[in-house]
Amino acid sequence: AQSVTQPDIHITVSEGASLELRCNYSYGATPYLFWYVQSPGQGLQLLLKYFSGDTLVQGIKGFEAEFKRSQSSFNLRKPSVHWSDAAEYFCAVRGAAGNKLTFGGGTRVLVKP
Amino acid sequence: NAGVTQTPKFQVLKTGQSMTLQCAQDMNHEYMSWYRQDPGMGLRLIHYSVGAGITDQGEVPNGYNVSRSTTEDFPLRLLSAAPSQTSVYFCATRGGGRTEAFFGQGTRLTVV
Numbered sequence: 001a002q003s004v005t006q007p008d009i010h011i012t013v014s015e016g017a018s019l020e021l022r023c024n025y026s027y028g029a030t031p032y033l034f035w036y037v038q039s040p041g042q043g044l045q046l047l048l049k050y051f052s053g054d055t056l057v058q059g060i061k062g063f064e065a066e067f068k069r070s071q072s073s074f075n076l077r078k079p080s081v082h083w084s085d086a087a088e089y090f091c092a093v094r095g096a097a098g099n100k101l102t103f104g105g106g107t108r109v110l111v112k113p
Numbered sequence: 114n115a116g117v118t119q120t121p122k123f124q125v126l127k128t129g130q131s132m133t134l135q136c137a138q139d140m141n142h143e144y145m146s147w148y149r150q151d152p153g154m155g156l157r158l159i160h161y162s163v164g165a166g167i168t169d170q171g172e173v174p175n176g177y178n179v180s181r182s183t184t185e186d187f188p189l190r191l192l193s194a195a196p197s198q199t200s201v202y203f204c205a206t207r208g209g210g211r212t213e214a215f216f217g218q219g220t221r222l223t224v225v
Contacts, residue, residue: 049213092156099163
């Protein structure tokens with residue numbers, strides 16, 4: 001069965017500092033990988049997605065993620081965090097032939113001024 | 114273009130009551146899904162549909178029913194609400210192939 005682990009429940013980062021959110025997945029075949037962001041009281045917005053090809057993926061709001069098949073990871077990074085990046089971030093996986101999108105437990109990011 | 118519309122946004126139910134959460138999409142997407150979001154558990158799949166007339170169970174289907182009579186609508190029914198069903202519910206849709214899921218704004222349900 002497919003699964004996603006986000007080891008960090010909370011991360012606090014200073015404004016202007018770099019951010020890295022970890023995501024490890026378990027899936028037996030070719031994974032499709034996604035990062036979503038959720039602001040308080042809102043729905044989920046797609047940050048970026050990986051289907052195949054270049055393992056470094058660029059997304060919106062200055063985010064990027066790197067797919068590492070050998071480590072079953074898809075970590076999200078941002079070089080310089082803005083106060084508006086405070087939100088909850090979810091990593092998700094589904095298979096190329098699959099219909100089920102499986103989410104990690106989420107990482108809540110707090111941004112200090 | 115409304116995308117994915119969920120109604121209501123908030124609901125309070127008494128234990129044992131029934132209700133239907135509505136989800137409508139105008140993107141002509143084949144796939145529709147219902148998730149529940151609980152603190153620390155991410156989003157868990159309740160039921161999903163790959164097209165009109167076709168539904169299947171997800172990870173946490175007990176206590177919920179769905180049907181898909183049209184491409185546009187995918188209602189979620191709670192037959193006899195329980196406090197354990199207090200949660201935020203999200204509907205999602207996607208097209209076929211290499212596409213991402215689009216989410217509604219959610220329904221916050223409290224069962225007392």
